[in-house]
Amino acid sequence: SAVISQKPSRDICQRGTSLTIQCQVDSQVTMMFWYRQQPGQSLTLIATANQGSEATYESGFVIDKFPISRPNLTFSTLTVSNMSPEDSSIYLCSVEGQGDYGYTFGSGTRLTVV
Amino acid sequence: GESVGLHLPTLSVQEGDNSIINCAYSNSASDYFIWYKQESGKGPQFIIDIRSNMDKRQGQRVTVLLNKTVKHLSLQIAATQPGDSAVYFCAENRKTGANNLFFGTGTRLTVIP
Numbered sequence: 001s002a003v004i005s006q007k008p009s010r011d012i013c014q015r016g017t018s019l020t021i022q023c024q025v026d027s028q029v030t031m032m033f034w035y036r037q038q039p040g041q042s043l044t045l046i047a048t049a050n051q052g053s054e055a056t057y058e059s060g061f062v063i064d065k066f067p068i069s070r071p072n073l074t075f076s077t078l079t080v081s082n083m084s085p086e087d088s089s090i091y092l093c094s095v096e097g098q099g100d101y102g103y104t105f106g107s108g109t110r111l112t113v114v
Numbered sequence: 115g116e117s118v119g120l121h122l123p124t125l126s127v128q129e130g131d132n133s134i135i136n137c138a139y140s141n142s143a144s145d146y147f148i149w150y151k152q153e154s155g156k157g158p159q160f161i162i163d164i165r166s167n168m169d170k171r172q173g174q175r176v177t178v179l180l181n182k183t184v185k186h187l188s189l190q191i192a193a194t195q196p197g198d199s200a201v202y203f204c205a206e207n208r209k210t211g212a213n214n215l216f217f218g219t220g221t222r223l224t225v226i227p
Contacts, residue, residue, distance in 0.1 A: 001160070004157075006157075033215075041219070041220075042203060042217040042218060042219050042220050043158070043203070043205075043215075043217040044217070045214060045215065045216075048214070092157050092158075094215075097160065102148040102150075102160040102163045103148065103160070103205075103215055104160065105150075105157035105158045105159075106157050107155075107156055107157045108156070108157045110155075
């Protein structure tokens with residue numbers, strides 16, 4: 001299965017600022033996915049990012065708040081803009097697996113907004 | 115609305131016993147299901163998956179059962195070990211040919227030594 005490197009692993013940010021999270025995959029993948037996991041809760045899909053096209057956002061998530069870049073087949077970034085304490089969550093990137101490995105996830109970015 | 119949900123938010127088992135984690139789903143169009151394990155501070159780790167044309171699939175110490183009639187999914191862990199302590203999520207892919215995983219709420223498994 002693909003190996004995903006995600007950084008930063010954690011950060012503490014001031015409200016009103018923005019944070020960009022990077023996701024690097026060790027192989028070329030068509031689609032990359034960004035999830036949010038609020039404290040003690042399950043994962044919610046934010047958007048799907050295809051190389052060369054605009055990301056597709058799920059209901060409740062907008063591009064102005066969570067702009068995504070996908071410059072090539074191995075890399076993507078998610079920016080959390082104009083942060084508030086409600087944005088404190090774990091943000092995870094994911095790619096579709098190969099064969100019997102389902103979807104692979106990065107280790108996540110634990111964001112705390114103060 | 116439609117959802118993937120779990121019957122029990124927490125489960126405690128004695129080391130060496132078998133564990134069963136259940137999951138109910140409501141979308142009959144879902145064609146692919148995955149169980150994930152998430153340890154503290156880590157991303158979800160793939161455990162096992164099953165497609166809708168199967169009823170049962172076995173891995174190493176784990177078995178997934180799919181009952182499409184009642185839209186029920188279960189994960190069985192044999193001879194549970196302390197290292198199995200984690201939160202377990204079921205996830206479903208609702209769109210054939212597309213990739214959109216919808217996650218259940220999660221069950222926290224605690225293994226008692």
